[in-house]
Amino acid sequence: MTLPRWRFLNLQALLLGVGFLLLVGISAATVYLVERSASDNKQLSDTLHVEDKLSDVQLTLRRAESSQRGYLLTNDPTYLEDFRDAEPEVRDTIGEIRELAETSATRRSTIDHVDRLVTAKFREMQRIIDLNEKGQRPEALRQVREGQGRRIMVELREVIEQAIEQESNLAEVRAQASRNTSTLLLIVSLCGAALIVGVGALSVLLVQRNYRRAEAARGELAATNANLERIVAYRTEDLTEANEEIQRFAYIVSHDLRSPLVNIMGFTSELETLRQDIFSEIGQLRAQIVELHGAAQTAEEEASVERLGAEFDEAIGFIKTSIGNMDRLINAVLKLSREGRRQFHPENVDMDALMASLIATVSHRAVELQATLRVEDLPSVETDPLAAQQIFSNLIDNALKYGRDDEKLQIEIRGRLTATHAIYEVQDNGRGIDRADFQRVFELFRRAGRQDRPGEGIGLAHVRALVRRLGGTMGLTSELGKGSTFTVTLPRRWSVANRSAA
Amino acid sequence: MNSRMSELPVEIVMIEDDEGHARLIEKNIRRAGVNNPITPFKNGTDGVNYLFGADGSGLASKGKPLLVLLDLNLPDMTGVEILGRVKSNEHLKRVPVVVLTTTDDALEIQRCYDLGCNVYITKPVNYDSFANAIRQLGLFFSVIQVPSPD
Numbered sequence: 001m002t003l004p005r006w007r008f009l010n011l012q013a014l015l016l017g018v019g020f021l022l023l024v025g026i027s028a029a030t031v032y033l034v035e036r037s038a039s040d041n042k043q044l045s046d047t048l049h050v051e052d053k054l055s056d057v058q059l060t061l062r063r064a065e066s067s068q069r070g071y072l073l074t075n076d077p078t079y080l081e082d083f084r085d086a087e088p089e090v091r092d093t094i095g096e097i098r099e100l101a102e103t104s105a106t107r108r109s110t111i112d113h114v115d116r117l118v119t120a121k122f123r124e125m126q127r128i129i130d131l132n133e134k135g136q137r138p139e140a141l142r143q144v145r146e147g148q149g150r151r152i153m154v155e156l157r158e159v160i161e162q163a164i165e166q167e168s169n170l171a172e173v174r175a176q177a178s179r180n181t182s183t184l185l186l187i188v189s190l191c192g193a194a195l196i197v198g199v200g201a202l203s204v205l206l207v208q209r210n211y212r213r214a215e216a217a218r219g220e221l222a223a224t225n226a227n228l229e230r231i232v233a234y235r236t237e238d239l240t241e242a243n244e245e246i247q248r249f250a251y252i253v254s255h256d257l258r259s260p261l262v263n264i265m266g267f268t269s270e271l272e273t274l275r276q277d278i279f280s281e282i283g284q285l286r287a288q289i290v291e292l293h294g295a296a297q298t299a300e301e302e303a304s305v306e307r308l309g310a311e312f313d314e315a316i317g318f319i320k321t322s323i324g325n326m327d328r329l330i331n332a333v334l335k336l337s338r339e340g341r342r343q344f345h346p347e348n349v350d351m352d353a354l355m356a357s358l359i360a361t362v363s364h365r366a367v368e369l370q371a372t373l374r375v376e377d378l379p380s381v382e383t384d385p386l387a388a389q390q391i392f393s394n395l396i397d398n399a400l401k402y403g404r405d406d407e408k409l410q411i412e413i414r415g416r417l418t419a420t421h422a423i424y425e426v427q428d429n430g431r432g433i434d435r436a437d438f439q440r441v442f443e444l445f446r447r448a449g450r451q452d453r454p455g456e457g458i459g460l461a462h463v464r465a466l467v468r469r470l471g472g473t474m475g476l477t478s479e480l481g482k483g484s485t486f487t488v489t490l491p492r493r494w495s496v497a498n499r500s501a502a
Numbered sequence: 503m504n505s506r507m508s509e510l511p512v513e514i515v516m517i518e519d520d521e522g523h524a525r526l527i528e529k530n531i532r533r534a535g536v537n538n539p540i541t542p543f544k545n546g547t548d549g550v551n552y553l554f555g556a557d558g559s560g561l562a563s564k565g566k567p568l569l570v571l572l573d574l575n576l577p578d579m580t581g582v583e584i585l586g587r588v589k590s591n592e593h594l595k596r597v598p599v600v601v602l603t604t605t606d607d608a609l610e611i612q613r614c615y616d617l618g619c620n621v622y623i624t625k626p627v628n629y630d631s632f633a634n635a636i637r638q639l640g641l642f643f644s645v646i647q648v649p650s651p652d
Contacts, residue, residue: 262632
């Protein structure tokens with residue numbers, strides 16, 4: 001099971017190679033053996049053929065002899081017909097045997113011997129026929145009786161019988177060889193088949209083992225994936241919870257901070273009221289002193305009382321201004337945390353209509369500032385309409401707020417689509433933002449550049465928080481003194497996951 | 503502020519954990535010329551004990567003309583809980599309850615009116631507005647009629 005992958009592949013290749021070699025070997029052996037079997041069979045059939053032909057020769061010669069004897073008995077030349085046919089017939093047969101005997105020296109010598117005897121026999125028979133035809137019948141019969149012809153025939157029979165016996169032995173050997181070859185062929189084929197089946201089985205085993213391993217690995221991967229998803233879901237839940245906790249915290253803290261603020265503000269005002277009483281009391285006391293001790297030092301003391309009053313007022317003034325600031329900040333945090341807790345209601349938002357209504361609300365200010373606003377066709381997007389309105393209202397507000405003194409303000413709003421997102425750009429030719437402040441402008445209560453416009457440093461922080469909660473991203477490119485472009489990228493389709501990314 | 507039938511002056515029960523707020527409220531109510539007795543409580547438990555009595559039945563307050571001035575953010579319980587108990591008690595349900603708190607959450611306001619609160623006022627941080635609001639509340643106290651105790 002722990003076979004490394006490269007080893008498995010090598011083994012697989014090796015098995016394939018072995019299987020292939022076996023196939024080649026078996027094929028070669030089979031071809032060779034089949035060839036051998038064919039040649040064995042040919043030789044066997046040659047042997048039988050030779051036997052056959054030799055018998056033919058003997059038979060034809062006997063017929064020729066009978067034909068000659070018939071003539072001698074009857075003196076009727078028609079008996080000689082068979083005799084005359086026999087000679088060319090025997091020659092043909094001998095020629096055929098010669099062809100078959102080409103490869104064998106024994107056969108050649110046998111056929112030569114047979115040939116000689118046949119020639120001698122025909123010459124002897126022809127001579128006797130010639131004598132008879134010339135009318136020397138007694139001489140002819142004497143020569144027959146003398147038995148030369150019979151001796152030749154006996155010798156021929158012996159030669160042929162011997163040859164046939166030899167051929168029979170040979171045939172036996174050939175047949176045995178053929179049988180052996182066939183057996184060998186069978187054995188080789190069976191062995192080859194068995195080997196191939198073996199290799200195949202081994203291969204199947206290996207593949208199966210590999211498949212099981214792959215299956216196990218796949219199972220492990222699936223388990224890991226499931227685990228990963230669980231971890232991601234768990235983390236997301238954690239994050240959402242932490243986020244909600246922060247929202248709650250911000251809400252409670254800002255809320256609870258207001259209570260002491262009410263006291264500070266209230267008692268400061270009470271002090272202010274008391275001041276009137278205290279100073280009028282002092283005035284009365286002084287009047288009594290003047291009455292008792294005369295008007296000496298009065299002017300100096302009056303000045304000192306006035307100074308005390310001014311200092312008192314200054315202190316109270318600072319306290320009240322600070323409380324006012326603190327109240328605004330707390331309200332801002334409260335508003336942000338409240339926004340953060342708002343449930344979104346996504347719908348298909350017609351951005352052209354939304355932008356038109358936004359522009360209408362600022363048109364008065366735009367005319368005052370002599371600013372031009374240009375809006376291109378904007379793609380619609382599935383998102384929360386109120387959030388989208390707040391985002392672009394803040395961006396347009398900012399653009400109008402931070403213009404340049406030396407140039408008329410121009411604001412351009414563009415939009416385009418990608419496969420998954422809608423991208424909107426709000427570009428102005430205003431004062432721009434220093435690269436070092438790109439992050440800072442999005443932070444709560446932080447502002448950048450010349451602080452000559454009223455503001456809490458909340459707008460862009462709010463915008464970025466909203467865009468993030470909508471599942472989008474916020475971008476900024478800007479050059480100081482030339483203008484800024486704020487880019488809002490929102491997902492085209494709303495998904496539940498958007499909220500958890502808040 | 504009097505109840506129609508009895509000659510007893512209406513008692514203002516103020517449940518407010520912040521002593522400063524309590525003091526400022528009292529000052530401004532007095533400035534509006536309201537001289538009714540004010541009984542302050544610094545936490546919910548004491549206030550509830552006073553209103554409902556030791557047995558918690560509310561019988562203790564039977565026959566007393568009351569008006570409750572209630573803060574929602576209390577250390578030991580929420581004002582909403584007290585409001586709910588007052589408005590569901592047989593003897594106290596007709597007692598006017600004025601919620602005076604820093605919370606301006608729309609949902610919270612809605613919940614208080616659902617429970618039967620009679621007036622809901624958010625404390626302004628700006629003291630002039632605060633003083634003004636309390637003074638007007640005082641003026642309101644001087645003219646409203648509280649139901650007669652049975």
